[in-house]
Amino acid sequence: MVLSSFATERDDVPVWAWSYGGKGRVPVGALALFAGRPGAGKSTAGRWFAAAASNGVLEGCWYGKPVNTAYIAAEESAKYVVKPGLRAAGADLRRVFMPKVQIIGEQVRFLSSHDMEELAAQLKQHEVKLVVVDPLMSTIGSKTDINRNNEVRSLIEPWSKLAEDIDGVVLGIAHLNKSGNGDVVAGINGSSAFGEVARSVFGFAKDPDSDDGDRILSQEKNSIGEEDLALTYRIESATVTTDTGKSADVGRFVIVGTSDRTVGDVLRDNGRTESDSRSANDEVDEWLRDLLANNPVQSTDVYKAAVGAGFSADKAKRAKARIKATSYKDGDLWFWKKAVG
Structure with missing residues (x-):
């Protein structure tokens, strides 16, 4: 045990990977979460975030500096959903990598308890700065007791550590439970551990009061910044041409303006x-x-x-x-x- 005086500690201001409205939203070196009910468009938003980073158009410290990204998709087809979705978002596909875990030639699901060390080495080798994990829950293993906060937390914290190691961001896609109390952070996957470990949490929800298909994105947690962000977005259809030469209509995340309500407000209304x-x-x-x-x-x-x-x-x-x-x-x-x- 060593007692260290704060006079000898080095402090600094955050570096923001994503800024919006002149304020920092997602800091470098941290785990961030996009959380929402099924169909809210959070995965589509994750692909938008990855695409913007790969092109250097994400407002923040990477603006004008395209960065390599990694996309771990456990629930959606890379062939039919993820790659076409990245195309629709305008991603530089040369900069987007898909980590794969194989055992005796067979591809298996990535687990944070087993594969993190090798993943970190690969990300550093390819200078990856952003990792999208969709969904984050898929990486903690089916045998994990979701009701045991410490058990869940021990499997989420490695992602936060990974963000520090690559000096970048890990963006986890997460589901919200059906609670009507409006607490997005506490309602992620039924365990408060997700919201506790993440430094930035964003809620996503369909707007029940909109006849135009509008949806709401709001920042529900920002541990080192402000939580005053509430935006209206839509999932618009975009036509892409696949590697086979065939065309497909794919959803694309588009921010259309500000919102006077948060996702917490929507959840409370729905409850x-x-x-x-x-x-x-x-x-x-x-x-x-x-x-x-x-x-x-x-x-x-x-x-x-x-x-x-x-x-x-x-x-x-x-x-x-x-x-x-x-x-x-x-x-x-x-x-x-x-x-x-």
């Missing part, structure tokens, strides 16, 4: 009981009936009134369908009117 949801619908439906009771109202005025009453424009649109209100165009303007009869 409400059905009776709560019906009550909320009744409230906005009654408000819209009153608004349209006497005269048609210009659609832009409906949206403004909805916001003023505490409802979103999308909630107003859904209420319109429920009360069977209609819309019509007069010149260049659209109007809403109450249902006839």
Whole structure:
């Protein structure tokens, strides 16, 4: 045991692999997590992140400096999903590597408890700075008791150590449980160990109030920075040409703007009981009936009134369908009117 004075310790400021809005989001030398329910697009976002790093267009310390990346995919086909997805994201495929573990010529799943040392050596040899692990849970082994925090933590911490060793980032893709309390960090894979070890955690969710397929990304943990990031994104279709010369439509992650809600907000809303949801619908439906009771109202005025009453424009649109209100165009303007009869 040695007592070391802080006067002899060397301190510094973080170096950010990803910055957004002028603020650091993912630090170098750390484990970061993209977490969400199935279908939220977190894996597609992981491929976007890898592609941007491989091209040197990721805002942060690697901007203008393309870096080699590694992509470990356990649940998705490299042939039919991962490589076409990287193509759609615009990745420099020469800089994206796929680690493979083989035993007697047969490919097996990567396990953090067995294969980390050899992986680290390969990554350093190829100067890899970003590792995407999709999903992170697949690397801790099926015999691990997810309810034992210390057991899970011991298998996640090597990824954090790996990020330090390569002076880069390990980005883990993770699933969220069905808890409705809105705590993204605690809800990852049912074990708090994931959120505890990671330095940056981002939540991903479909926006139930959007009629345009919008989704929400928000930073739910940033241990050395701010957690004020909430963005709207979409999974758009992009056509790619595969090595066989055939074309395929593949999802591509696209940020479209900021969001006034976080993923935690969405999860809490989704966790409400059905009776709560019906009550909320009744409230906005009654408000819209009153608004349209006497005269048609210009659609832009409906949206403004909805916001003023505490409802979103999308909630107003859904209420319109429920009360069977209609819309019509007069010149260049659209109007809403109450249902006839």
